[in-house]
Amino acid sequence: MKKIKLMALSLSVAFSFMSCKQESADQDHDMHDATEEMHEMAADEHEMMDDYHEAEQVSLNNGERWVVNEEMKPFVAEGEKLVAEYSGDYKKLAEELTVQNNQLIKSCTMEGTSHDELHKWLHPHLEMVKELGDMDNQEVADKQVNEIKKSYQVYHEYFQ
Structure with a gap:
């Protein structure tokens, strides 16, 4: 035993x-x-x-920037301000940018070529913001915030 x-x-x-x-x-x-x-x-x-x-590049309107309806401009401006004031909380920034982008979309009354050109900018911009919210790495998120900042610069190159 x-x-x-x-x-x-x-x-x-x-x-x-x-x-x-x-x-x-x-x-x-x-x-x-x-x-x-x-x-x-x-x-x-x-x-x-x-x-x-x-992605399909935005083009100018015969060498001129496209006119964006006035109702949309405050949401672009607020998004830019949020990015400029970014202090490292990228999840919060993504949430706030999403709110601004949703308001931008809701306020859109544009039609025709100007509307199509705006969407060439807007779709990649929305995707960058969405991906920022899904990130889990501060360093990568900070780089994404810089890309979003560049996206707003592109907006100003093609829209007024």
Whole structure:
């Protein structure tokens, strides 16, 4: 009976040791997966910015900027102000920009080519704001905020 207890105890210790070893290997594997996922996210974000720059470019109206209806301008201005005052809370910034963008869209009464040209700017801009809200990395988010700031500069190049 003593031998059986001793054997059971030995097996129990052996299984515990193997379990710890497997858990450590699982943790190493999880760490590797997390690192790989971060690299994939960085590549995706880089690709997203390439897509933005390669998106259909806004054009001028015979060399002149397009006129935007007055009701929309305050929401663009407020969005720019929020980006200029950005202090590091990118989740809050994304939420506030989303509110401004939603108001911008609701106030749109533009039609025709000017409306189409505005959408060439607006769609990538909306996507950048959405992605900012989904980010979990401060450094990457700060770069995204700079891209949003550049988006507002593009707006002013093509719209008045």
